[in-house]
Amino acid sequence: MNLLENPAFQGAVGTGLPAPWREHPEEHDARYTTEPGAIAITVSHRSNGYAWQRPNVAGGTGYRLSARIRTEGDVSAQARLFFADVEGKIIRRAMSAEVTGTCDWTAVSAEESAPAEAVSAIIFLILFSVGDGGTARFSDPELRPVPADPRRTVACPSGAYDVLGPRVPQPPTDGLLLIPRPKRLVREPEGFPLTPETCIIIPPVPLQAHLAAARSINREVQARFGYTLAVVPPAKAPAGNGPVIAIGERGSQPFLAVAAPEIHRLEPAPGPEGYNLLVRPTGSAIVGSSPRGTWLGAQTLCQLIQHGGAALPGLSVCDWPDHPFRGLHFFAWGEAREFLLREVIDVAARFKYNHVVIECAVVNWASRPELHKPRGATRENAAAVVAAAREHLLEPIPLVQSLGHCEWLFRDGANLDICADPETPYAYDPRNPRSYDVILPIIDEAVDLFGARTVHIGHDEVRMRGRFPDPFADLFCRDVDRIAGHLRHRGVDVMLWADEVQAPGFAGHLRSLPPDAIMADWVYQPFRRYTSVDQLHGAGYRTVGATWFHPRAIAQFSRSARDSGALGMLQTTWTGYRAPGVLERELPQYAAQITAAEFFWNCEGYTGPDELPYNPAEIAAAALTRGG
Helix, strand or coil: CCCCCCCCCCCCCEECCCCCCEECCCCCCCEEEEECCEEEEEECCCEEEEEEECCECCCCCEEEEEEEEEEEEEEEEEEEEEEECCCCCEEEEEECCCEECCEEEEEEEEEEECCCCCCEEEEEEEEEEEEEEEEEEEEEEEEEEECCCCCCCCCCCCCCCCCCCCCCCCCCHHHCCCCCCCCEEEECCCCEECCCCCEEECCCCCCHHHHHHHHHHHHHHHHHHCCCCEEECHHHCCCCCCCEEEEEECCCCCHHHHHCHHHHHCCCCCCCCCEEEEEECCEEEEEECCHHHHHHHHHHHHHHHHHCCCEECCEEEEECCCCCEEEEEEECCCCCHHHHHHHHHHHHHCCCCCEEEEECCCECCCCCHHHCCCCCECHHHHHHHHHHHHHCCCEEEEEEEECCCCHHHHHHHCCHHHECCCCCCCCECCCCCHHHHHHHHHHHHHHHHHCCCEEEEECCCCCCCCCCCCCHHHHHHHHHHHHHHHHHCCCCEEEEECCHHHCCCCHHHHHHCCCCCEEEEECCCCCCCCHHHHHHHHCCCEEEEEECCCHHHHHHHHHHHHHCCCCEEEECCCCCCCCCCHHHHCHHHHHHHHHHHHHHHCCCCCCCHHHCCCCHHHHHHHHHCCCC
């Protein structure tokens, strides 16, 4: 029994959708037409459109959504099956594979078990474009009950891999599981015996990176074996070829050649974050092309310690990243200090990100006590997360949502005098000078708390809710200029989301924004081409591609951004400010943090997410529950 109403799209052929199908209520640039037995959705730029309806379902029952899709142009289309509770809150998702580019009729499907509290499903036939637009046609949609799968406790984010269900992973390269996969790795017949007498040799004048690398190694040794290693300069190293781990850069200390004589005969890893790692019976050496490279090499050694035995496997590694900027975005909750510290230390640092973008609207800023929340993040807790990031060589970037997504500024009726639409408190009015009396002191506090070199100022989806004054592009540019100029006087760069600057009517204003701005171009679907990055580059901006939970999009966008010469990639985590149970509810998003770490570092290490020799959800869950 098909639970969808009017699946044949019967009704008048022409503009619009037949009942009970409804259009995207907020996207006004998509065009909808009904054809015999099908509907067509067309967009002409970066946009999206969807047809949807909400049938009733029974909790605990399995459902299968299927449809046929035909596409033309620079698009990505799919069918989506969401489940909602009695309050309309979405509690589980499943999505079909995408049909991309120009493609003939293709059958797609998504299957999922409805949670016990589900009362309805929301069915989307959806089209995305990131560049020049195109058309998707949908026909034969069906929603049918199927046997529930008790193993499925978290929704699969896409058809790329089943987050918790059975997988048949590929064998790890050379029998080792290292995340991300090194560019070059050669196994050696003999390993390195790790004992309590082993010591870590640091340069005579150690830098923060060397000390952090030694601490990181000792943290793993303590967790794995219950002891720590002595950390000493070369002058206090054991006589002869004792069991040592020597760390540093080429020329920083002669003991590197003693620990592993072959180290200076190896081709140096390229770039400021490259490293060579040698593990031999006589000793081990980590040689970075810079102090940061040495730190990153230590993270590879830490994984060998974490998953190996007392004898580390012998190997030679030459490794470097594909992207200079590898960022992880998450929210600063008030009640999740320990969880956030694990996210920083055991995910971002361990898997070789180098930036964390921390969204901090609920930090209890001193300049605006009227916005404080009882469960907001204290400055002390936020400072602890920032300190942990810096200790682990992660550059912290505060994200202070401004212009749009500013519900937090209007909490409990505060600051409504600067609201662009007081009936829908969402965006502030850039024409009102007091808007900057409110937002700039908060940004200053974030700069001081983070020691920030860059501030992300949001500016996405500004017109998503309520009314906003015209002319939009002029006011948008004026606002960015005002904030960027304020930050420039403090020697701080500005980063912003790039969706509004790619909207219709903005083309003539794109070059009016600060030329030193960093554009974070969020594209969450897989496409054959990511033309938006090229558009931003053509306008002269540094660009960071941003992905969400879709594993194929992560892999494909990372490769495309590298080929386009982007500054790097940013993995977003949209869990909101909800701490209790967030890992269980949002495991696909945390799995994506591991997938992104893999493909941001090494775009070609695997052909795609299906080839990964591990389940990212299992890796993420183990990291984020470590020690607690």
